[in-house]
Amino acid sequence: xxxxxxxxxxxxxxxxxxxxxxxxxxxxxxxxxxxxAVMLDGEMVVDLWGGFADAQxxxxxxxxxxxxxYSTTKGMTALCMNQLIEQGRVDPEAPVAKYWPEFAQNGxxxxxxxxxxxxxAGLPAVDVMLPRDDAYxxxxxxxxxxxxxxxxxxxxxHGYHAVTFGHLNGEVIRRVTGQTVGEYFQExxxxxxxxxxxIGLPEHFDPRVADMIPAPMPVxxxxxxxxxxxxxxxxxxxxxxxxxxEPMLNPTYMNTRQWRAAEVPAANGHGDARALATIxxxxxxxxxxxxxxxxxxxxxxxxxxxxxxxxxxxxxxPLRFGRGFFLEAPxxxxxxxxxxxxxxxxxxxxxxxxxxxxxxMGYTMNKMIVDNIMLDLRWQGMFDAIYASV
Numbered sequence: 136x137x138x139x140x141x142x143x144x145x146x147x148x149x150x151x152x153x154x155x156x157x158x159x160x161x162x163x164x165x166x167x168x169x170x171x172a173v174m175l176d177g178e179m180v181v182d183l184w185g186g187f188a189d190a191q192x193x194x195x196x197x198x199x200x201x202x203x204x205y206s207t208t209k210g211m212t213a214l215c216m217n218q219l220i221e222q223g224r225v226d227p228e229a230p231v232a233k234y235w236p237e238f239a240q241n242g243x244x245x246x247x248x249x250x251x252x253x254x255x256a257g258l259p260a261v262d263v264m265l266p267r268d269d270a271y272x273x274x275x276x277x278x279x280x281x282x283x284x285x286x287x288x289x290x291x292x293h294g295y296h297a298v299t300f301g302h303l304n305g306e307v308i309r310r311v312t313g314q315t316v317g318e319y320f321q322e323x324x325x326x327x328x329x330x331x332x333x334i335g336l337p338e339h340f341d342p343r344v345a346d347m348i349p350a351p352m353p354v355x356x357x358x359x360x361x362x363x364x365x366x367x368x369x370x371x372x373x374x375x376x377x378x379x380x381e382p383m384l385n386p387t388y389m390n391t392r393q394w395r396a397a398e399v400p401a402a403n404g405h406g407d408a409r410a411l412a413t414i415x416x417x418x419x420x421x422x423x424x425x426x427x428x429x430x431x432x433x434x435x436x437x438x439x440x441x442x443x444x445x446x447x448x449x450x451x452x453p454l455r456f457g458r459g460f461f462l463e464a465p466x467x468x469x470x471x472x473x474x475x476x477x478x479x480x481x482x483x484x485x486x487x488x489x490x491x492x493x494x495x496m497g498y499t500m501n502k503m504i505v506d507n508i509m510l511d512l513r514w515q516g517m518f519d520a521i522y523a524s525v
Contacts, residue, residue: 140166143198144183149524153181156520160500160513161186168196168345169500170408173521174416176493177424181521182409188345188501201331201405202345202499203389205480208334208404209300213438213459213478214414214429215319216252216304220458221434224311227252227458231303234310241284251303252459253442254293257285258303259449260374270379271397273315276302286371287448293456294371294448298378301400304459316400327427330413332406335398344395344405345501349386350482360451375449402481411486411497415477419488419495435490439476467510469518483511492525 140161146154153173160166168186172179188194188202219225225234227249232239238246250256261279269275280299287294296303305316312319317335325332333340355362364372368380382388394403417424421432430438438458447454455462463475470489477487482503487496504511 140185142183142185144170144185145179145181146183147178147180150180150521152520153517153524154183156516157183158185159516164504164513165502166500166513167192167348167502168200168202169498169502170196170200171517172408172412172497174412174419174424174495175525176420177416179409179412179416180524182412184408190346190348194345196345196501197343199331199343199407200345201333201336201340201343201407202484202501203347203395204404204406204411204484204486204499205402205482206297207411207478207480207484207486207499208399209401210460210478210486211320211324211332211334211404211414212301212304212308212316212400213252214324214418215308215316216248216459217430217434217438218323219308219311221431225307231307234307235281237278237281238306240282243285243289246285246289248307249442249458250289251296251300251307253456254296254300254447254454255290255443256296256303257287257289257292257294258283258299259286259294259296260299260371261378262374264374264377265379267379267381270382271393271399273302273305273398276378277306280306292448293443293445293454295375295450295454296401297375297449298399298401299375301398301402305398305400315398317398324414324429325410328410328413328417328425328429330406330410332404332410332414334400334404336395336403336405338392338396340405341392341395347387347389347482348502350503350505364451372449372451406499408497408499411499412495413497414495415486415488415497416493416495418476419490420493439490469514470522479511481505483513485514492522494521494525496521 157171170184173181186196364370422430443456460476461478474491475487479485
């Protein structure tokens, strides 16, 4: 196969078709710059990158290029929480207010930690959106969430906490450890594993960061409930994504130093595919890789047990969640046995594991596609090639 984009990196024998599928994303789906990595039972069998780090195609995408991964970040935050649960420092059945006393307002006195992880807390949005100056601050949203009345009775349903997931779980992490999510993650996950992933990106990394390239919005069905909700600024769904509207409506806000520096543990992690494949590669083989253990096997089993399933109250589509991790739903048909766990990110990135196949997979890119909020045109070819090679 030939392609105008030079694909670089390594592919172990037997995985050549994965390189072909990755290259095809540039040919058929408009990828501009991207990286793909696959770890099989502790061995990195695919580590690829190619294309450009900017829309003008002036900066090559290199082996050390990192990029904003949006909600793929949620998997990293979930991992931190599950470490604290494993250590006995956080009890998932305990009230959030045990760790965060100010949270015990507006009927949330007994709301358990596990609901924060499984999107069942009823707190996907705040009634009054934050002013522009507070867009990326930590305390303004945390204080608003402490005061917020749940949008539904906690535990009775689930709804995707698109932005608030990171602050809700992150504040518990901060209260328990004295560290921000980004600090804790670096000390206990990224640092020990030696991987390139950050929640709150220091400025000296900017030369290595690819610019995100927004995609035009697709034509939406005007009668679909999700379309109606997105077009209604008073709706829970609109407010779940537009916690503070002005910066979010700027199509390139994700390329600003302000966004990169902030800690938004649901949405602004920066990293590469290699990091994601390594982390999920560890989780897919019992929690250890390269002599570093990040979770015990029993904790992983508990973390990927289904906690929420069915139509999501925010996105109006079927979703499944474990203890912070997205679980593949049969409706999406990404794998034959529906065994993936981890998290995708808006625009196309993913970090995923498969404990049955002992696979860890990561994909990062800068060209966003939003034709379908849960399925990306680029994914299926890569998944088919990966599973055909195992």
